[in-house]
Amino acid sequence: MVQTRLRSKSERSSPTRRGAKNKKNVRFLDCVDLEQAQYQFGASSSGECDVVCDTRQAATSEVYNPPPELQLEKQFWLPTEDELRWLTSSLCVHLESVRWFGRAITGVVRVANIQFEKKVEIRYTYDDWATSHITNGSYSGSPCTNQDQFSFCIFLPYLRLDMRLFFCIRYECAGSVFWDSNGGANYKFICRSANLNRNPFFLTDCSIFF
Template sequence: MRRSAADAERKPVRIRPPAPSTPPPREPALGRSFSCEPAPKPIMRRRTRSLPSAAERRRDSRRLQVRFVDSLGLDLEEVKVFAAGEDPLVPQHVLSRLLMSAEMAAGKHLEISLPYLKPAFPERPVEQADFLARLCRQRVCLEQVLCSEAGIVGTAQVLNLAFEKDVSARYSFTDWKSSAESKASWVGTVRGAGAADGPASDVFRFRLPVPPFILQPGAVLEFAVRFRIAGAEFWDNNDGRNYRLTCHSYKLAVPKECEDSMVHFI
């Protein structure tokens, strides 16, 4: 087969081979794993914001702060500035604690003073021989009184002259410059309070408060019982002397094994 002149003039074209491809970077082989779980990612460690850095700690250490606290470690709420010549007022419990500590240091036996209310009349007038006679004469009579730190509880008997009765105790801490009343509540009925065929009597109970200032030696509480019925009013005021209770104190020896705890308790 004969080639034409045009084919003879054509020159061969050189073909450039493809450039070699760069293989992707390989991850460091940490060991083969046939698990289906994804490869763990590196943990980023970060300092928490709540903790100061070393530089901050050095800077804060240079600024010293002073806090004033009480015996329980609580911050003081008020600051009292005393004028020249003005003596500070020390609380009573602080003085008691210092006194007890001084007595213990001196080797003395520790004692505490406890207040109590002492009646200036029989605590159970109901046991007196003339109780029934007084009840029939006054229509109302104090029966008994019980004193404690929680309060004063008393009972009174009144003649059952009608169904509706109003019984109360009027008391005063200020020698009757001021007074208040405590309403009594019905407790029960006592049969045959006067003569054998006389009317029965009802028992009423009343309570009197014991504020802290009354638990000071020499403080006095006075009271009287009032009975209202059918528009009439009757009183039992201890034959005009009123019923008086005076605060006293007595010493209580503290056992040796309890002295330390008593000082911290006060």
């Protein structure tokens, strides 16, 4: 019969057997995961970021994290799947979904599969188009035979109360250019105070993963 006993605090735990291997799980971060990790852990006491930053984003660790009292608020609606398929067939390009955390915004664009060679650009501004920036979409799948998906990621250099982000989508294929600018109004985010009670339909990121 095997008996068990309680181990006193003064006893040392038994050493790990030599040669024993620990199982490791590896997962690559997408841009929202990276932003969330940096937002959560912040900077160390030495001023260096505890999480390795994406080298494509030349942002210093001191200004990377947004003030905790600020958050982005979506100012537009997204279509249902049936509406999205119809809009994409009619207009050739349409925004499918968005997620955001801190200063990172990711999204999926649906385009008509006109030809194999395609180019999707997201053009955005946070100073009312005094300046603008471009990020390219990357192919991420085909939900049906005649439509493709492209994913994108936008990093904002800072958040400021009442700051407005606008973006639109440019799709180039088979020598033609198509635009999705949300009916001419552009897609819009506003930076708001996080402690204000606002419309939950605009505050929620809808937990859309891709």
